[in-house]
Amino acid sequence: MSVEDDDWATAVDIQEGLTKVEIQPTKPASTGKNSEQDEFTTSYGDEQTPTQGDQSFLRKVLRQKLVTTQSELEVQQRDPNSPLYSVRSFEELNLRPELLKGIYQMGFNRPSKIQETALPMLVSQQPQNLIAQSQSGTGKTAAFVLTMLSRIDTRDDTPQCLCLSPTFELALQTGKVVEAMGAAMPDLKICYALKGIRLGRGEKARGQIVIGTPGTTMDWTVKHKSIDPSTIKVFVLDEADVMIDTQGHKDQTIRIHKTLDKEKCQFLFFSATYDDEVMRFAEKIVPHANIIQLKREEETLTNIKQYQVHCRDMDQKYDALANIYATLSVGQAVIFCHTRNTAKWLAEKMHSDGYIVALLSGELDVSSRAKILKRFREGKERVLVTTNVCARGIDVEQVTLVVNFDLPMTKDRHADFETYIHRIGRTGRFGKSGVAINFVSDRHDEKIINKIGDHFCCSIPVLDAGDYDDLEDKLAEK
Numbered sequence: 001m002s003v004e005d006d007d008w009a010t011a012v013d014i015q016e017g018l019t020k021v022e023i024q025p026t027k028p029a030s031t032g033k034n035s036e037q038d039e040f041t042t043s044y045g046d047e048q049t050p051t052q053g054d055q056s057f058l059r060k061v062l063r064q065k066l067v068t069t070q071s072e073l074e075v076q077q078r079d080p081n082s083p084l085y086s087v088r089s090f091e092e093l094n095l096r097p098e099l100l101k102g103i104y105q106m107g108f109n110r111p112s113k114i115q116e117t118a119l120p121m122l123v124s125q126q127p128q129n130l131i132a133q134s135q136s137g138t139g140k141t142a143a144f145v146l147t148m149l150s151r152i153d154t155r156d157d158t159p160q161c162l163c164l165s166p167t168f169e170l171a172l173q174t175g176k177v178v179e180a181m182g183a184a185m186p187d188l189k190i191c192y193a194l195k196g197i198r199l200g201r202g203e204k205a206r207g208q209i210v211i212g213t214p215g216t217t218m219d220w221t222v223k224h225k226s227i228d229p230s231t232i233k234v235f236v237l238d239e240a241d242v243m244i245d246t247q248g249h250k251d252q253t254i255r256i257h258k259t260l261d262k263e264k265c266q267f268l269f270f271s272a273t274y275d276d277e278v279m280r281f282a283e284k285i286v287p288h289a290n291i292i293q294l295k296r297e298e299e300t301l302t303n304i305k306q307y308q309v310h311c312r313d314m315d316q317k318y319d320a321l322a323n324i325y326a327t328l329s330v331g332q333a334v335i336f337c338h339t340r341n342t343a344k345w346l347a348e349k350m351h352s353d354g355y356i357v358a359l360l361s362g363e364l365d366v367s368s369r370a371k372i373l374k375r376f377r378e379g380k381e382r383v384l385v386t387t388n389v390c391a392r393g394i395d396v397e398q399v400t401l402v403v404n405f406d407l408p409m410t411k412d413r414h415a416d417f418e419t420y421i422h423r424i425g426r427t428g429r430f431g432k433s434g435v436a437i438n439f440v441s442d443r444h445d446e447k448i449i450n451k452i453g454d455h456f457c458c459s460i461p462v463l464d465a466g467d468y469d470d471l472e473d474k475l476a477e478k
Ligand SMILES: Nc1ncnc2c1ncn2[C@@H]1O[C@H](COP(=O)(O)OP(=O)(O)OP(=O)(O)O)[C@@H](O)[C@H]1O
Pocket: 107, 108, 109, 110, 111, 112, 115, 134, 135, 136, 137, 138, 139, 140, 141, 142, 143, 271, 272, 392, 393, 394, 395, 397, 425, 429, 430
């Protein structure tokens, strides 16, 4: 990885250190106020699932472990060690009544730790900049959406907030959160700056909140001048680390960042992961940033149980997957493959063996991808086979199981720690229990999984996919 900073506005001190958790008192940044059915899906019921042996016990164990009740959530929100812990209420934030209404309508009773820590400074009269890290599924999106909604003036539909997401799917998902939270704000208008959405020549973007991917947003802001950067009060970089670390995204984000008024605009960077270099770089480009950073050992969530399953080859991987699939009587699963080809092969093989699976990979056009994800969200398929395109941010509450069919690796075949955290974070959303299973098929995989365990200071015990008694014991461990 390399992060060059030449192009960026700089000038704040770089703070060294890997595991700081700090909020710095800072200078305010601003003084302002069917036919759709996927080719790999069939109607194929549970009863027909080709299982071997008696898996009812495993089903029971998974069901017991994976269902989290509202009262369990309440307990976690009162546990100071939980990322969901909170002593505050949303009322204390002095939000507009219609925004508070939206939050309660979404079923949010109290803020999570990241929300309770970040929101007072984010929505204060003197908005402050923030670089924030919090574990997957702990409410970061809700935090920055609430901030944007608290800052807009709905009497006017000129763009006032700009939110960048790394993928089309994530941008749409964030838009849905804006819609839900802003449901009681009648004149709220969202504008999507996404591939395929075109503005006429000279046409201005209309909507207080613009959500987009970096390429289209850059075109609209820099090339076509459809967005006036001087009216932007809040700039959000979701999944900030990947936006900074991926060359194409980075260049486009830089060009948008350059147009924004560093004195008037509030800058918010959010992610579940930041490697050291990316964090240092983020600190340089966000003026007077407050920083919330996790310790390494805090990055993995204890409510996601992680295991490794040893398989000799692809056939064994496939058999293990079939056994695991058979246990999935509740919830949904996401299976991650390294390449589009493997994902396609796996989905086709599962499909021809009669499983209900959906395939989502980057080779599909964005509208097909959105349709597939919508179907999965609606529970039409219980298994989604995918690549890293779905590793980040996607929030599907019922996902109880993540399988790393291939371990996450960088191009030079090193362990990809950040992708690991994001992939397994598709389960265990907001305090729910989840299971992540890693397939390990050779010595190199063994090294990778050991490095992942060491990096996050957690153990990833071996699970024999055929040994259900063993699984019972392991899942029962607290
Ligand atoms: N205060 C809250 N009370 C109850 N549920 C909440 C609260 N905040 C967020 N949620 C819910 O928790 C889930 C995860 O939240 P969100 O998507 O904001 O997490 P995230 O930290 O952005 O995740 P990721 O790192 O994967 O992007 C969502 O379904 C959201 O609706």
